[in-house]
Amino acid sequence: xxxxxxxxxxxxxxxDQSEARKYTSSSRIIDIQAKLSERALELLALPDDGVPRLxxxxxxxxxxxxxxxxxxxxQWIGLDISEAMLDVAVEREVDGDLLHADMGQGxxxxxxxxxxxxxxxxxxxxxxxxxxxxxxxxxxxAFFGSLYRSLARGxxxxxxxxxxxxxxxxLIFNYAMRAGFGGGVxxxxxxxxxxxxxxxxxxxxPPSLSAAVPNAKGEDGMSCSDDEENHTVTVSDRNRxxxxxxxxxxxxGKDWVIQKKEQMRRKGAAVPADTKYTARKRKSRF
Amino acid sequence: xxxxxxNMLSSNIKGVTDGFPLKIEAGKVVEKEVDMNTDFLKNIFxxxxxxxxxxxxxxxxxxxxxxxxxxxxxxSQDFLTKFHHALLEIHLEEGAxxxxxxxxxxxxxxxxxxxxxxxxxx
Numbered sequence: 001x002x003x004x005x006x007x008x009x010x011x012x013x014x015x016d017q018s019e020a021r022k023y024t025s026s027s028r029i030i031d032i033q034a035k036l037s038e039r040a041l042e043l044l045a046l047p048d049d050g051v052p053r054l055x056x057x058x059x060x061x062x063x064x065x066x067x068x069x070x071x072x073x074x075q076w077i078g079l080d081i082s083e084a085m086l087d088v089a090v091e092r093e094v095d096g097d098l099l100h101a102d103m104g105q106g107x108x109x110x111x112x113x114x115x116x117x118x119x120x121x122x123x124x125x126x127x128x129x130x131x132x133x134x135x136x137x138x139x140x141x142a143f144f145g146s147l148y149r150s151l152a153r154g155x156x157x158x159x160x161x162x163x164x165x166x167x168x169x170x171l172i173f174n175y176a177m178r179a180g181f182g183g184g185v186x187x188x189x190x191x192x193x194x195x196x197x198x199x200x201x202x203x204x205x206p207p208s209l210s211a212a213v214p215n216a217k218g219e220d221g222m223s224c225s226d227d228e229e230n231h232t233v234t235v236s237d238r239n240r241x242x243x244x245x246x247x248x249x250x251x252x253g254k255d256w257v258i259q260k261k262e263q264m265r266r267k268g269a270a271v272p273a274d275t276k277y278t279a280r281k282r283k284s285r286f
Numbered sequence: 287x288x289x290x291x292x293n294m295l296s297s298n299i300k301g302v303t304d305g306f307p308l309k310i311e312a313g314k315v316v317e318k319e320v321d322m323n324t325d326f327l328k329n330i331f332x333x334x335x336x337x338x339x340x341x342x343x344x345x346x347x348x349x350x351x352x353x354x355x356x357x358x359x360x361x362s363q364d365f366l367t368k369f370h371h372a373l374l375e376i377h378l379e380e381g382a383x384x385x386x387x388x389x390x391x392x393x394x395x396x397x398x399x400x401x402x403x404x405x406x407x408x
Contacts, residue, residue, distance in 0.1 A: 050325065051325040051326065051329050052323055052325065052326040052329070053326075053329070054290070054294070054330060054333075073323070075290065075326065075330075075374075077291050077294065079401075081402070086398055087396070090396050090397065090398070095320075097287050097288055097290070097291040097397075098287075098397070098398045099287075099291070099295075099398065099399055099401050100398050100399065100400040100401060100402060101400075101401040101402060102402055102403070105298065105402070105403050105408050106298050106408075107298070108295055108296050108297060108298030108305065108401055109294050109295060109296065110293075110294055110295075110296050110306055110335070112333075113294045113333050114294070131405075133405045133408075142408075146298070150294075
């Protein structure tokens, strides 16, 4: 598996021009990003009334995830720290507005104006201290605090992320809770290494019935669409069918023994001569 | 950057208590036509701070908006068209946003405001 990009360089340096180019040329990356953002939008659970909302795309990059938002008719504001990625977004003429900003410095929005926020594979970057002035805890605090303030009451934020380990997951979740968010983690395809995806689904405002954490995909026997890694193993399936022993009638018997002895003789082994006693059946009392 | 975004943005510098609205220094302004969606306009209307919105539109050279508004105007097609135009069709391509308290400039280039803060402003 490739090294985690967070460990290689800070985001504004890692996502340089050549890396940003991948996000327009690689159909695989485009496909994955589109799927992730569709799922994030689904988890956002906006009211189904056809009214376009004002959404936020945190770490919008080249605007691939924003495209999904535009397709659903929503207006969006995207922010990213990598200039090269934003340049690509401008080139692609995305519909949303773009900001060159660092989420770890807090989001500069008026309180309560945003109807929902999504973020695709971005928040784990906050856990890295790329400059001496960076303190991951303060940056997480600033991010979640400002996100909470800018969201309207009852709005949701869905953050898809790749935490490096359990400690990091806990750290991120903790700071989200401290900022006042409710919610939880939705893990799609938890048994699969490849298609496993984690979404932090955060509710802004008092918990309500509708604020229950949505169900994950692939937990209750739903299989992944593209690869069948996800079949649950039932108990009766657990034992592999044994290879049936060949019930071959050809071995045993005088002819067979003589044939085998002939074979060994040809190989040069010392084999007793064939006599009338060869392969003779023994008496039952033996 | 459209005025929709401008109306939501506020200065995020440490110590600034009221960073809204950011003043606009207009350089290059372009207009791009987009489809109008009445539902969205009605929904977003309650969230728009009207006075700064009118001011900002004037700075970008559009002064057709009424100074005072009330929700009843939302039934007027004429008003909606103007509102839509100012909100979503006027883009600030080059220029700067200025923090009302500290005077710090956030440059706008290629339509993207650079909101990155210096280390001492966080």
